[in-house]
Amino acid sequence: MSDPGWPLYEVFLRSKRGLNHVHVGSLHAADAQMALRHARDLYTRRNEGVSIWVVASADITASSPDEKDPFFAPSGDKVYRHPTFYDIPDSVPHI
Amino acid sequence: MGFDTAYEAITEESGDQRWAFGTGFADPLAGVDTSVPDGVAGADLAAYCLAIGDDALIMSQRLQEWLARAPELEEETALANIALDLLGQARLLLTRAGHADGSGRTEDDLAYGRGPDEFRNVRLAEVGDADFGGLMARLLVFSTWRLALLDRLRASADPVLAAIAAKGVQELTYHRDYAAQWLLRLALGTSYSRERMAAGLAAVAPLTADLFADSDLELRLSPEVAPRPAELRAEFDEVLATVLGRASLAWPDAPARPAPRGEHTRELGPLLDELQSVARAHPGATW
């Protein structure tokens, strides 16, 4: 199945009562315009008048959450550079 | 403000948990005088509201068939939104019809109690779609036409119709945009999607003439209560030309005899059978 899949976008909302945009989750879309419409569909069904930002997840650069902690990897990593769940083939036993 | 508080501000609701739709749901008919205006024939107003109410009801029903069948989860949400918007318009319009003709029939009496020969929707609303491309073609045509109509109905002499139209315009603007975006993506995506999009247009083109044919009812109601259907053609053509132009698609050659409202395809019967099946199995029951 050569399904290219839609990339991941992070969604930020500012409610009419809030002061800043807050991260509420992510969704998939083929491009940013579609992502904005999807975010409107998914996150504003119960609240009107929110401001929506969408950012491609790949464009987000994140620091480590605990800067003081000497054990964490250097900051400035991309968000999704984890060993993924699917690196190991199913045929490998005892994993 | 801690993170959790800000987040919860976004999910905060009115606290009245009986409402399905939470905050931001305002009654579009709040404060509107519901008596039939002087000089307007109640029977005509009712027949008109029933017709455009049926359009929304039947179109919504077709969209509901896409539940758990949409091409992606995000499209499930979008299609359900559109179906809910149209259902909401249908409920208000059917209620208006039952009030305006003095019969007191409710939205449910009208939705569940009539047979196919009594429905007044256009054929475009009732036909099924071969695939998602077909659905988008039909939705684009329907939404573009209906938006043009509701836009003009905001000035209707009937305050209820005007209020319904005012709310509907916002909704239809979104529906039209959604369909247009998909038309572009499918037309300019892959060669297969382009083929399917063209096929979708070919399927709905013959049904489009129905939308702009003036009937006696509409001639009597214009210009104060409702516009003549023919007046909507110019805006419709312009919007479609713009969208199709960007998509490099041609509007199919589709000479067709326009059918008057009340003339239906074979598809309406089975659709209504399903819509009405449970209600008819329990005559007189409250749900």
Add this chain to the structure above:
Amino acid sequence: MTEALDVTEALEQHFDEVVARDRRIEPRDWMPEGYRKTMIRQIAQHAHSEIIGMQPEGGWVTRAPSLRRKAILLAKVQDEAGHGMYLYSAAETLGADRADLTRRLITGAQKYSSIFNYPALSFADVGVIGWLVDGAAICNQVPLCRSSYGPYARAMIRICKEESFHQRQGYELLLTMMRGTPAQQELVQDATTRWWWPSLMMFGPPDTESPNTAQSMRWRIKRHTNDELRQRFVDMTVPQAQALGVTLPDPELRWNAERESYDFGQPDWSELKRVISGDGPCNAERIERRRAAHEDGAWVREAAVAYAARESKEASA
């Protein structure tokens, strides 16, 4: 070598401390591989359950017997799609990929709540599913709002707020039907009889047969045991059944004044095993529907990707 082990040990200790203090683990935190895998599996299964859960009730939207019920049910099923998306999004913060999780659901490599393998045979089932199935889900889910993994806990807060309307609407439908015609009352009683035991099974096997519970509790992925939640559900639901005027199909159900709780019979656990392993009434149908939607929609998704690529090429030209 020893240094690396020390670092891992220290990271694990830090992780354990954060969890023990009831603080949240966030996507960028170090976490034991077992925690990550368990979390992905649990969140994914929860997400799959929401999506598959659209089907039993979704099948009644076109036939809803009043326009108000139609709108309510459509909104509810739409919510379920949304909940699935919130949860897939939480799983993706752990490095999973939604398309991959969908493939695993379709091939049967990942599961969903077995409750959705039962058929919704009448419109009364819509009400009973809202009352019992969403009721049980709420029992499970409210504690998860304090689950240790941040994105999951936050998704659960949003879901719980939305789900409280689901249960109320289901119960309201049943109240209306029980005050209605004899035929309606019969439908409600019949649906209750069919859904009661499967709802109890939603909490999983008895604690004595749940080997993973201890680790999940330590990691604060799970906040209460299966039996604790099941008891809570029974205690909340019995009075609701009494208010409705339906009989729950358990001859052993009785109030125990000493425990201040209801005694109740044990579900047929062999049935749960069978249904989980694929032998329920609707397993094949549920997966097939999801598979068909996903595969039939591939050309649409591909078109959107091709269009986006073309647009971005033109933009940078």
